[in-house]
Amino acid sequence: MKLFKDKETHKDYTIIIGCGRLGASLANTLSDEDGNVLIIDKNKDSFRKLSPSFGGLSIAGDALDLDVLQEAQIDKASVLVAVTNNDNANIMLAQIAREMFQIQRVIVRLYDPDRKDVCREFGIDTICPAILSAKEIGKILINMPKKEYMEEEL
Numbered sequence: 001m002k003l004f005k006d007k008e009t010h011k012d013y014t015i016i017i018g019c020g021r022l023g024a025s026l027a028n029t030l031s032d033e034d035g036n037v038l039i040i041d042k043n044k045d046s047f048r049k050l051s052p053s054f055g056g057l058s059i060a061g062d063a064l065d066l067d068v069l070q071e072a073q074i075d076k077a078s079v080l081v082a083v084t085n086n087d088n089a090n091i092m093l094a095q096i097a098r099e100m101f102q103i104q105r106v107i108v109r110l111y112d113p114d115r116k117d118v119c120r121e122f123g124i125d126t127i128c129p130a131i132l133s134a135k136e137i138g139k140i141l142i143n144m145p146k147k148e149y150m151e152e153e154l
């Protein structure tokens, strides 16, 4: 498997950090779409969430350890997605990716929406489950008037 951006196909090399439900699901999707993907998690049992057809690579280790990132060939990555369950770790990893390795696209998951602004200053894209969930619930409530809820309950 080629790890880095393929000159002929222009395929991205994506590193995902955190093989929880979100990280594993993203890794499976990218692998199914024939992407070059490597996933890191500090707990090797987490890799059980990857589908049997997962065609990428995995590394067990703490992604805050530079040796682990180097083993993952972070210098060859064009996309880094930090989705550990720790906002501080995700922000730190995003800064390492942007500042030390000039990775073009860096996306982090943030539980605390108040930290979005810090990331924006560094050119880091953020995903906040709390904000996304609130928007989706709002859409459901707008599209389904109260009367319909009440009728369903009867």
Ligand code: AMP
Pocket (backbone or CB within 6 Å): 017, 018, 019, 020, 021, 022, 023, 040, 041, 042, 043, 046, 061, 062, 063, 064, 083, 084, 085, 086, 089
């Ligand atoms: P979840 O809580 O389901 O989103 O999963 C988050 C994942 O991130 C877990 O599998 C953790 O083991 C992993 N994780 C947390 N911190 C780190 C870290 N510093 N390096 C690598 N993986 C981590």
